[in-house]
Structures are given as structure tokens and as C-alpha cells.
Amino acid sequence: MFVIIMEKTMEKKNKKIKFLGMRVIKTVIAVYLCFLISFIRKTSPFYSAIASILCMQNSHDNSFKVGKNRMIGTIIGGLYGLLVIVGIDYINVELFSPIYYLILSLFLIPIIYTNVYCKTASSTYISCVVFLSITVSHIGDASPTIFALNRIIDTLIGILISLLINKTL
Template sequence: MFVTSKGIIDGVIGDRFGGHGTQFNDHGMPTYSLPFKIEEAPERTVSFALVLEDKDAYPVTGGFAWIHWLAANITRTELHENESQTATDFVQGSNSWTSMQGGSQSRAQSSFYGGMMPPDRDHIYELHVYALDCTLDLAPGFLLKAASRDGRSHSGQLHPQGQLSENMMGFPVRVGGRIWKTVIAVFLCFVLDTIRKTGVPFYAAIAAILCMQRSQQDSIWQAKNREIATIIGGIWGMLFLLFERYVFSIPVEVLRYAVLSLLLIPIIKFSVWIGQEKGTFLMCVVFLCVTVTHQADASPVSFALNRILDTTIGIITALVVNMIPWGSEA
């Protein structure tokens, strides 16, 4: 079973779902809830339950995880943004705003999504989605222990997202569609390299693997970032090697390494300036790959350009293969 959310980008929850958003209740609790989508649920599934919690809150609360959202009897595989406030086809439990640390908000007001407002630092939030073979006898404002106790009294026990697999249910493990797509894309990169006769299919294959995401939209986003980062890192590396070859060659190896390390500063600042912070890591990797491992090449410029071309081939291959419809995208 897989759970994804359009409200979480690169592991970061969008501002609108927490204290930096614009929707709050009378007590200042953020109420604009996260969307999420469930895929490949077990065949016996009748309903879903969810728990959104913050274990990083232990030092702040004095010893308990902060519950941001409890919900059960969800019979759909997708909840949209703000459905904690607008939907009526599932039941919601009490969050931690009923505690003293949360201002002792009433049970009725706390029986919704309560967004993130970490007071000390960035926190890691865990969204657990459970598949059940029944609906639970729960009233609005139920507590977590009630949902857990009721869920475990049925044959379809609560299964945390990420731990349930067909193997656990007595069926053989399948290889999902996205895995097969990745294999096909990498193989095509190898085949294309035999035609190009570069002898280095590695870079195209790596690009294909990284760009083979769960959805075409995610693949395009990853492809754009990787292509931009590779081009920028390759150009920076190519310019440095050209400077060394035709203007001034640094004679001391340690001094050369110091200069290369310092040049990471303008690369990182440049990536921030053009709004490509997500590609900063790759820019630096490509720059160092060009300048450290290939400074002695007969044609460093040719190497840099070929690496950019390899990445482009890998990206295009991944995007094309990912368009193939497949029953399972595990």
C-alpha cells in the first residue's frame, strides 16, 4: 500500500497546511488539511484510518507525541485539501489541542485536522494510514486508544502504511510497474550508448533512474531540476578547465583542491539566485566530477558536453517510458 500527498513536496509540508497558512479556528489552530491518495490497498480493505503525529514534540509537550489528525471510516482512496472541514463521509477524532499544552480546546473544536506549528525547530511529521476490513464503531471526538482497540478487535487489523505487503497476506511479492519501467529505461540507455559508442552509459542510466518517479508530473519536475543542474554544473566545470588549460594552471595539487572547494560557494549562491536550490547538490557534484576526475582528459570540453547530452538522453528515455500505462506502479 502506498500513500502520497500533493501537499508534501520533497519531504516538506506546504505552508498552507500549518501555522503559515491562512485558515484557523477561533483558538488559532490551523485547520486547512493535507490531501493524500492511497494506492494498491489490500483487496479485503473496507475502510481506512489515519493518524498524523509529531514525535519531535516530546521535549515541548513534556513526553507525548502531538496528534495533529485522527480520522477513521474513510471509504475513499483520496482525500482532497481541506476535507477535514468540508467532508462528512468519515469520522474524525480528537487531536492534541485538547491538552493543556494545546490550550485545553474543547473536544468538539479539536475533532478536526490541526496543522503544524512547531515552536522550537523543524519537526518530522508522520502520516500513518491503516487498511481495515471493516468500519469502526466510533463517534466524533474519539481518542486514539479507542480507534486502536476497536481496530484490533477485527480480523482486518490495523496495518500501518509502508508495512503491509502482499507477502504478509500470504501472496507472492510482485514487482510493480515503476520497477519494470526503471529496468526498461536503463536498458534503453545502454542500447542507445552502444549506438553512440561513447562507452559510458552510466550517466544516462543514472538520470533515467532518478527521473522515473511515481507520476509523470513528478518525473517532469525531477527531469527539469536534473537537466538544469547538470547544465550549470557542467558549464562551471568546463570554464574552470578551460581557464586552467589556456590561462593559468595551478601547480600545487592542494592549492587546486582549495580553489575548487571555494568555487562551490558561487555555485551554491548562483543556484539560490536562480531559484534552483533543489538542484544545488547535483550542480556541485557535476562540477566536481568534471574538474576532479577528468582534468587530464584530452578534451575536457567534449567530456562536459557529452555528460550533459548523456543526462538529457537519460531524462528523455525515462519520461517516454514512464508514459507507458501499467497496472501497478509499486
């Protein structure tokens, strides 16, 4: 038994460690392009860079599937987030109060239902994440509406860059 364990340990040591595969290189290029575009647009590169990382897969087909789900989820979550921040402002609900959090929690129902209705259940999680990132993290910004729209645009930029890089390299 001891000999078998030692042989397996030695086999593992003899295997070469891959360091830089094409997926790593493509991811680095995609993130850098997101940084450059954000620099030109004078926005934060955070959302586009994250989207490009998450969408970079081992093949263009897999990246396209992930990117499509992320794009659909971002649009649904972003539109609901925009609706809520405009509505909250209109009805004058105090931000970050128990009633505010109740409204946000209840809005997860139509977000989830919209994804299921559109037959895009696999994008539900990202719809909820985008919605909450808009309504919880940045509602106090000078212009929450502009913030929400920019988050949608930033994420779409990251997805498109990732798909383009994965297709061409």
C-alpha cells in the same frame, strides 16, 4: 502483549510481496534504452543510466519535477565544470594540487549562488555533483572539454528517456 506481537508477525507473513511493479519495469526499459543510445554514440552509458534511474518516479508529474531539477542542475554544474577545466588549463595550475582543490572548493560558492539566484535551490546538490564529477574524476582525460559536454548530453538523454518511458507506459 505476546499475543499482539505474534498477531502482527503473522499479518506481515500473510501479506503478498510485490515484485515487479510498473516503476521497476519502466526503470529497466529506460536504462536499457540508455545503454543502446550510448552504444550507438560510442560513449559510456553510466551518466545517462544513472539519470534515468533517478528520474523515474511513481508518476509522470513527479518524474517531470525530478527531471527538471536534474536538468537544471546538470546544465549549471556542467557549465561551471567546463569553465573551470578550461581556466585551469589556461592558467596552468597543477592538477590535484592543494591550490587546485582550493579553486574547486571556492567554485562551489558561485554554483550554489547561481541555483539560488535562478530560484532552483532544489537542483543545487546535482549542480555540485556534476561539477565535481567533471573537475575531479575526469579532468585528466585527453579532452576534458569534450568529456564535460558529453556528460551534460548523456545526463539529458537519460532524463528525457525516463520522462518519455514514464509518460508512455
